[in-house]
Amino acid sequence: MPLQSHMHLISTDDHLIEHPRLWSDRLPKKFLEAGPKIIEKEMPKSIHAGDGARDTGTKLAEVWQYEGRIYPYIGLNAVAGKTPEEYGAEPTRYEDMIPGCYEPKARVADMDIDGVQATLSFPSFPRFAGTVFLDGQDKELALLSVQAWNDYVLDEWCASAPDRLIPLVILPLWSVEEATKEVYRTAAKGAKAISFPENPSPLGLPSFHTDHWDPVFRASVDTGMPLCVHFGTSGKAPITAPEAPMAVMTSLFGCNSMYATADLLFSPTFHNHPDLKFMLSEGGIGWVPYMLERMDAVWAKHRFYQNINQRIRPSDLFAKHLFGCFIEDEFGIANRAIVGIDNITWEGDYPHSDSNWPNSRKLVHDSMLDVPDDDVHKMVELNARRLLNFPRS
Numbered sequence: 194m195p196l197q198s199h200m201h202l203i204s205t206d207d208h209l210i211e212h213p214r215l216w217s218d219r220l221p222k223k224f225l226e227a228g229p230k231i232i233e234k235e236m237p238k239s240i241h242a243g244d245g246a247r248d249t250g251t252k253l254a255e256v257w258q259y260e261g262r263i264y265p266y267i268g269l270n271a272v273a274g275k276t277p278e279e280y281g282a283e284p285t286r287y288e289d290m291i292p293g294c295y296e297p298k299a300r301v302a303d304m305d306i307d308g309v310q311a312t313l314s315f316p317s318f319p320r321f322a323g324t325v326f327l328d329g330q331d332k333e334l335a336l337l338s339v340q341a342w343n344d345y346v347l348d349e350w351c352a353s354a355p356d357r358l359i360p361l362v363i364l365p366l367w368s369v370e371e372a373t374k375e376v377y378r379t380a381a382k383g384a385k386a387i388s389f390p391e392n393p394s395p396l397g398l399p400s401f402h403t404d405h406w407d408p409v410f411r412a413s414v415d416t417g418m419p420l421c422v423h424f425g426t427s428g429k430a431p432i433t434a435p436e437a438p439m440a441v442m443t444s445l446f447g448c449n450s451m452y453a454t455a456d457l458l459f460s461p462t463f464h465n466h467p468d469l470k471f472m473l474s475e476g477g478i479g480w481v482p483y484m485l486e487r488m489d490a491v492w493a494k495h496r497f498y499q500n501i502n503q504r505i506r507p508s509d510l511f512a513k514h515l516f517g518c519f520i521e522d523e524f525g526i527a528n529r530a531i532v533g534i535d536n537i538t539w540e541g542d543y544p545h546s547d548s549n550w551p552n553s554r555k556l557v558h559d560s561m562l563d564v565p566d567d568d569v570h571k572m573v574e575l576n577a578r579r580l581l582n583f584p585r586s
Contacts, residue, residue: 196558200570201310201585203359203577204553205518206423206474206540208321209314209350210268210295211342213255213287219341224334229259229318236265236285254285257318259338260330268294269317273303273544280546294544297353304357308554309541310574311583313359314350315388315423315474316342322388322426323363324396332367339365339375347382356586361386361421364409366398373408380416385581386472387413391422391453395429401460410466417582419516423474424449450476451484454515458488458507463514470580471515475540475547478517478525481532485511512536516580520547526560526572534568538577 196202213231220228236254257264268284274291284290293303304312315321319342329335343362351358362379364372364387376387389409390396399405413420424446431445450473463469488507496503512533518540519525525532539557542548549556561569578584 195562196554196569196573197566201574202308202539202554202557203574203583204309204312204541204543205472205516205538205577205581206421207312207314207543207548208271208317208545209300209346210271210287210290210317210544211319211345212295215345216338216341219344220334220337224331224337227260227331227334229257229338231255231267232258234263234265252285255287256285259325259328260334262328264318264325267318268544270546271317271544272546273548273550277546290544297350297358301354301357303543303550306551307541307543309543311357311359311577312541312543313361313386313421313581314346315361315421316363319363320426320428321423321474322366322390324366324390324426324428326365327367327396332365335367336365336371339363340378343375343379343384344382347379347384351383355383359386359581359583360384361388363388366390366393366396369405369408373412376409376412376416376418380412380418384416385418385583387418387420388426389420389422390426390428391424391449391473392427392429392456395427401456401462404461404465406462407465410462410469413470414466414468419470419472419580421472421474422450422453424476446475447477447480450517451480454481454484454511455488457515458510459492459501461502463510464502464505467513469514472538472580473515473517475518475520475542477522478519478532478537479522479528481511481517481525482528485531516576520549521556521560523560526564529564529568529572534571535576537572538580539573 216229234256235251238250238252255267266283268290271284271290271294272280292299319325326335346360351360362384364375394400430442431448432442485508516536518538541553543550
């Protein structure tokens with residue numbers, strides 16, 4: 194059956210571009226100079242042609258500055274409204290982006306155009322899991338900056354349309370104590386999900402194979418908020434060689450979700466936290482049937498001499514704890530029963546280059562023509578509402 198009119202389309206992965214005053218409006222006066230702020234700076238200008246990018250001098254760009262460090266991409270990959278031929282020319286000024294990237298009312302208007310009812314958005318400047326604040330030398334400022342981003346999302350961005358914009362928060366990952374406090378603080382203000390690295394280890398943080406994160410995981414369960422592990426949050430991109438084009442990395446990004454799945458399912462995480470939920474944001478689902486088959490085979494033959502659980506198959510853990518997210522995935526949809534029809538959500542990825550805005554609803558409709566009505570409804574709406582505790586208003 195196609196996507197029916199009564200079914201809401203919910204995106205479990207979009208992105209917001211922070212407005213220039215987000216931190217200056219919220220940080221104490223003594224931190225305004227060192228805190229994140231937009232400045233103008235001469236930056237290299239390039240054009241993209243069939244043979245790649247060419248330097249054409251410099252231009253005056255708007256960039257983020259934090260503790261004196263420059264972060265040049267104010268709207269990394271915020272290309273909604275551009276054609277594929279224009280991709281690669283990252284926005285360097287707010288005027289280069291459509292307002293829905295950074296203004297919540299304009300975002301809702303763009304969702305209406307796209308046929309999307311509700312959406313959850315990851316950060317941009319702080320990186321998808323707030324890991325830019327791991328760079329912070331002043332950890333008091335870093336903590337206040339994390340809290341400022343969360344308060345903006347809760348009090349301004351999502352508060353402007355609480356039935357349409359789903360609040361996701363970030364954590365001060367350098368301190369498990371402060372991170373745990375922030376889970377409870379933001380949950381009390383209405384947060385629905387937590388962004389978390391898909392692999393903490395490359396960031397210099399303890400792995401899923403330790404008990405370090407147990408207080409955060411307990412808080413996640415207590416508050417009913419899933420941990421969303423967006424690909425790339427580990428800071429380790431899947432690239433084969435320094436000379437390889439970015440197309441290699443872009444094609445392999447789903448491997449980050451495969452790595453995270455193997456890591457989590459062979460770790461003690463879900464055995465110690467039987468009600469914990471993880472969302473594999475922007476990871477696709479077509480790889481899941483093979484990965485579960487392979488992991489179950491490894492478990493059956495190789496578990497006896499390793500420090501891994503001896504009783505529960507990885508595929509059984511996946512069904513209970515992990516949720517896949519897809520944009521376009523014909524193979525995954527066709528094999529939805531193996532993936533787990535209750536473990537699939539849709540994502541729009543606005544305003545990034547994988548987004549189909551303004552045609553998302555039409556393309557989802559067309560991809561579901563041979564799918565039974567009940568399965569469609571679960572994948573486009575019901576699974577997301579259940580996982581995020583976000584009922585229809």
